[in-house]
Amino acid sequence: MELYKTNQLKIYNSLSKSKEIFKPIVEGNVGMYVCGPTVYSNVHLGNVRTFMSFDLVFRYLKQLGFKVRYVRNITDAGHLENDADEGEDRIAKKARIEKIEPMEVVQRYTVDFHETLQKINNLPPSIEPTATGHIVEQIEIIKDILAKGMAYEVNGSVYFDVLKYNETEHYGILSGRNIEDSVHNTRELDGQSEKKNPQDFALWKRAEEKHIMRWPSPWGEGFPGWHLECTAMSTKYLGETFDIHGGGMDLKFPHHECEIAQSKVKNKVNPVNYWMHANMLILNGQKMAKSTGNYILPNEIFTGENKILSKAFSPSATRFFMMQAHYRSVLDFSNDALEAAENGYMKLMEALNNLENIEVGKVSSINIGEWKKRCYDAMNDDFNSPVLIANLFEAVKYVNLLLEKKETISAADLEELKNTMNTFVYDVLGLQNNSEENACDKLNGVVEMLIKMRKEARDNRDWALSDKIRDELAVLGIQLKDGKEGTTFSVN
């Protein structure tokens, strides 16, 4: 029987601002859409955190037995940079600077994005559609919204009429705003004279002469507006109403608010049942962002090539660091925090390796079933990975006590412990075991030989030689551990 039938998953819904019991539209199936990256530069660690948060959601839904269609777009048509740059989107701008074809920029950074997510062990989504591949769908939606009188055309551009929409619907329902407030508080910017109101957002923008990315439309040559692509792609692949829509907290307004408005006009239904927002990664007390230069790239962490880092950290240690925080909490990035996470991560991996060395007994002195339930309870409570990890460390303690024979475990319980730990560590959290990568058979053989030689030296009370072997191996990052049952080692 599928686990979702016995596990009651609760998800914090940004729309209701409360945890709700998750009930998919079609039993056993989940449709999930997550706003993907704009591929005009390398993804930074803050971007990665969001995608990792939803990777956790994706993985756990699958673990519960749901059949998940996970759609995450690639924004390759670019967003408008600001109104002063009217007609010029980010990707076109970058292309001009580098004197290359826009789609070459898109290709380069899409590849970088995929490589980075693969290193950090994110699962690929089920469908990864591109904005440029869905121009036709976007044009159709605009025509529909125009026909319904909720948009207007000016000089080859089409804008969504927010004030008119707000007469019958609540623009601001997701972000907790009232349009009346923002009417009084929105700063007037230049170049907005086309719009009836500053709150109106573009559905279609007329392309200036020099604009590189352009498509024909009923309103002339141009390109789609900021928020339309997600509406087009999510509803195309998941339906007019689907289960989960995710994205970074910073997209809640205006991006997701606009998506709701567009969908409601076009389909007359709420597009999303559960809105999920992942919180920001903080560096130097501020949100990581390309625009401010306050960011760190994933590769800089993996190579250690950044002045705030004392050394390189593996993708898994980095992933573990992020999983130790809840996805809805702000997380502070620092070298100290990463180091602490790395130490904890290695301790966890050590215990996983040691699972193989445990001897079974007739009865169990620890309650594995109860422990397993606590693991699921943690994840059922809005994907609470930090509490899950606390429970995994509880299991680390079990493993060590079992090795010392201070506790006993039955064969069936040991199997349960192994399966559950593997499931949560590898399948749900998506961590990888680095020690397996580092230690190959030849190395194992050499170290075992040295351990044997050291034992002979110790038996002869030749402490100088035995310590020399131990210390020199330590310098190489190989740590020897003398236990009651003999010496073991770990590779750092």
Add this chain to the structure above:
RNA sequence: GGCGUUUUGGCCGAGUGGCUAGGCAGAGGUCUGCAAAACCUCGUACAGCGGUUCGAAUCCGCUAGACGCCUCCA
């Protein structure tokens, strides 16, 4: 200025109206030829001031700080 979130022990980070989060770092102990590892024990917490309550770090109010959004942004 508006809307929202947040403030936990040396550090990172959970959580709850009364019952140990966890990790890292630190102290003492067991073990050990010594060390490391492991295990056991321990410490200083819930920004400040009021209120509700038998009881609040947990609910409410005020004050102070921080962050996010209000413009592209994960």
